[in-house]
Amino acid sequence: MDDTAGLDVPPRLLMGPGPITVDPRVLRAMSAQLVGQFDPFMTEAMTGTMALYREVFRTANEQTFLVDGTSRAGIEAALVSLLEPGDRVLVPVFGRFGALLREIAERCGAEVHTVEVPWGQVVPPEVVEEAVLRVRPKLLAVVQGDTSTTMCQPLADLGEICRRHGVLLYCDATASLGGNPFEADAWGIDVATAGLQKCLGGPPGSAPITLSPRAVELIEARTHVEAGIRDDGDTDRGTRIASNYLDLAQVMAYWGPRRLNHHTEASSMLYAARECARLLVEEGLDAAIARHELHGRAMVAGVRGLGLEVFGDPAHRMSNVVAVHVPDGVVADTVRAALLDDFGIEIGTSFGPLHGRVWRIGTMGYNARRDAVLTTLAALEQVLRGCGAAVPAGGGVGAAREVYAA
Structure with missing residues (x-):
């Protein structure tokens, strides 16, 4: 980066645990x-x-x-x-x-x-x-x-x-x-x-x-x-x-x-x-909570549709972020880097005992919306395929769309 030039921020879709894409x-x-x-x-x-x-x-x-x-x-x-x-x-x-x-x-x-x-x-x-x-x-x-x-x-x-x-x-x-x-x-x-x-x-x-x-x-x-x-x-x-x-x-x-x-x-x-x-x-607190719940549920369905396992007690999961187990044989940071480089999408890693073992994918704030969820799932499928993981073709987007169609 040329420190004397004006700031030119690259386009990003921030689908991690925060910060998120600002409204x-x-x-x-x-x-x-x-x-x-x-x-x-x-x-x-x-x-x-x-x-x-x-x-x-x-x-x-x-x-x-x-x-x-x-x-x-x-x-x-x-x-x-x-x-x-x-x-x-x-x-x-x-x-x-x-x-x-x-x-x-x-x-x-x-x-x-x-x-x-x-x-x-x-x-x-x-x-x-x-x-x-x-x-x-x-x-x-x-x-x-x-x-x-x-x-x-x-x-x-x-x-x-x-x-x-x-x-x-x-x-x-x-x-x-x-x-x-x-x-x-x-x-x-x-x-x-x-x-x-x-x-x-x-x-x-x-x-x-x-x-x-x-x-x-x-x-x-x-x-x-x-x-x-x-x-x-x-x-x-x-x-x-x-x-x-x-x-x-x-x-x-x-x-x-x-x-x-x-x-x-x-x-x-x-x-x-x-x-x-x-x-x-203006949206209404109840409506905003329902929006986060819907798009969070679609994201969970989508990652499961890709054959991935969700971390933690499902009865007490936050609606706006999901932790996903990294599949065997896949390097967590390699996937994150490819999502950022190829698609401009950021997802998160975690800390302590979960570092490198899970990804954290957020659906919150301005990014709690259908197109952000489907785009992230489509990109994640392609990156996982590139890393050699066997994932169902269209499984993530298809499962999320079923949630939206219900």
């Missing part, structure tokens, strides 16, 4: 000109974005807004603002991203306990409750959809367990929000964070977040005199939040009527996040 309407929104961060248009756009994401999270939480940064910034903002050194945290781990929650909580100085199951399963609620009774945590931190395994952890029972035992519930919904059922209020979730680059159909760089009144009260009780948020002189209200940028008490004051000058809002990402939510609300 063109979101790209158009991002191209809008900037205004000042306290311009009336800007503050109205921020307020409107908060309202839209209340619908997306299905919550009445006043404190629903954006953290500037990728989805991991939202995760870190939640945990660094909720946790103090020595707090007990329980993390159900069923893939890479549960392990990430464990690491971030440990960096906050928390005493972290885990319950773990083999990759390809989810953690039964009775196992979680037994651990809650044993550990007595302040916080249960869980991933809803872990793309490393493509498993989707049921949450309603966990919310009930947390309410029964006085435990806060945090959920990382980065990979699942907008494509799988999510009910922040009905399920008793105190804090949830997400990202745009999966089912929401946008680019990475903005992290929607919602906080229950109980979580807000806990965060605001911590010391913020130096930041100008508290003015009662009480400096003995808990350990100061370690991060300034990710201090949710200050970020809430920035998004609220005070408009605290905490940071400069990432305006183009705000435009993108607003459009992602607007499109989802």
Whole structure:
């Protein structure tokens, strides 16, 4: 690449676990000109974005807004603002991203306990409750959809367990929000964070977040005199939040009527996040979830129609991404490279014990549509044939079309 030349991005169909091909309407929104961060248009756009994401999270939480940064910034903002050194945290781990929650909580100085199951399963609620009774945590931190395994952890029972035992519930919904059922209020979730680059159909760089009144009260009780948020002189209200940028008490004051000058809002990402939510609300949450389920089901039928085996417990698979066993005698990365070079299609590998053993194929956001599914299956068939794999002619496309015809 000539670094002095203009950027010429090659055409790609991103059918991996994320990021995905951005909806063109979101790209158009991002191209809008900037205004000042306290311009009336800007503050109205921020307020409107908060309202839209209340619908997306299905919550009445006043404190629903954006953290500037990728989805991991939202995760870190939640945990660094909720946790103090020595707090007990329980993390159900069923893939890479549960392990990430464990690491971030440990960096906050928390005493972290885990319950773990083999990759390809989810953690039964009775196992979680037994651990809650044993550990007595302040916080249960869980991933809803872990793309490393493509498993989707049921949450309603966990919310009930947390309410029964006085435990806060945090959920990382980065990979699942907008494509799988999510009910922040009905399920008793105190804090949830997400990202745009999966089912929401946008680019990475903005992290929607919602906080229950109980979580807000806990965060605001911590010391913020130096930041100008508290003015009662009480400096003995808990350990100061370690991060300034990710201090949710200050970020809430920035998004609220005070408009605290905490940071400069990432305006183009705000435009993108607003459009992602607007499109989802316009489509209807139930309709969007049904769309992801349909195209995900067609993709699963298609890979099985090619004679490939799907990884993990089918009863708890995310609707928007499927993990596919690599057939014997086929090199996983060779297939991925050929799909990219010959067809401009990207699919994913995985991590840890699954690296090189499965491909992860996403049908999410803008790419949860018929032509993207059929094109990917047709290309995958040709690449597998080129690698010497015996696959039924037209088996993938044919099986997917049967799903669409039903």
